Amino acid sequence: MHGLRRGAAVWILAAEGFASLSVEVLALRRMVPYVGSPVPVTSILLAAYLAALAWGYHRGQRAARRLAAATPPRELPGALRCAAANRLATAAVASAIATGDIAPAVVFGIAGSWTIAAVAVYSTLCIAPIGMLLAESILLIDPLRRDGDGRRETGTTLGLSTAGNVAGALLTAWLVLAAVGTAGATALIALVLSAAAWAGSGKMKRDPAAI
Secondary structure (H helix, E strand, C coil), rough: CCCCCCCHHHHHHHHHHHHHHHHHHHHHHEEEEEECCCCCCHHHHHHHHHHHHHHHHHHHHHHHHHHHCCCHHHHHHHCCCCCCCCHHHHHEEEEEECCCCCHHHHHHHHHHCCHHHHHHHHHHHHHHHHHHHHHHHHHHHHHHCCCCCCCCCCCHCCCCHHHHHHHHHHHHHHHHHHHHHHHHHHHHHHHHHHHHHHCCCCCCCCCCCCC
16 A cells, blocks of 8 residues: 655654644643642643543554445545544644634633633543544554555554654754744744645655555
8 A cells, every 4th residue: 555655754753743742731830820830730641641642543543444345445535534634623723723822822821820720621522532633643644654564563653653753852842942932833843744744744755665
């Protein structure tokens, strides 16, 4: 099954991983003016985000299976690419809104003194859906990744995403926020995800020897 150049797949997975952890770091930074950065706040965000990732992996696998059952084999790679690209593009828009100035201001402004409730709402309704979409995209890209013998490269898929996680966590916390601030970090995440969506949409030239 062919559908993506190897370089495009590597970029998509690394970009997804980068954005996933960058969103978490930036969400924590956005909450600092309202609730500080105590451990309970971090734990709520992490729990909500990890739950969303787990649900996203489940949904992504189901979506890939439904596409495989309903799509002719020759058209399946394009359908998987399109489905993954749609989720990445949606995540780009959602991240720009959720990690911008307005969403946390509205949530914490309405909550008033109910700060923990506000953290739960912001984490669950604003940030977690981004993780779900990104997790779904991984499971839609994975069927397109095959080695020379035609076997899936799931381990490599997850490894690339995790490498992106590491880069996103470290670079966002130590470099991006210091260099361009929260607004710049928000724009960067949206740009990275938009580029990944573009790569997944099939606009990049295909290579017959690609995965």
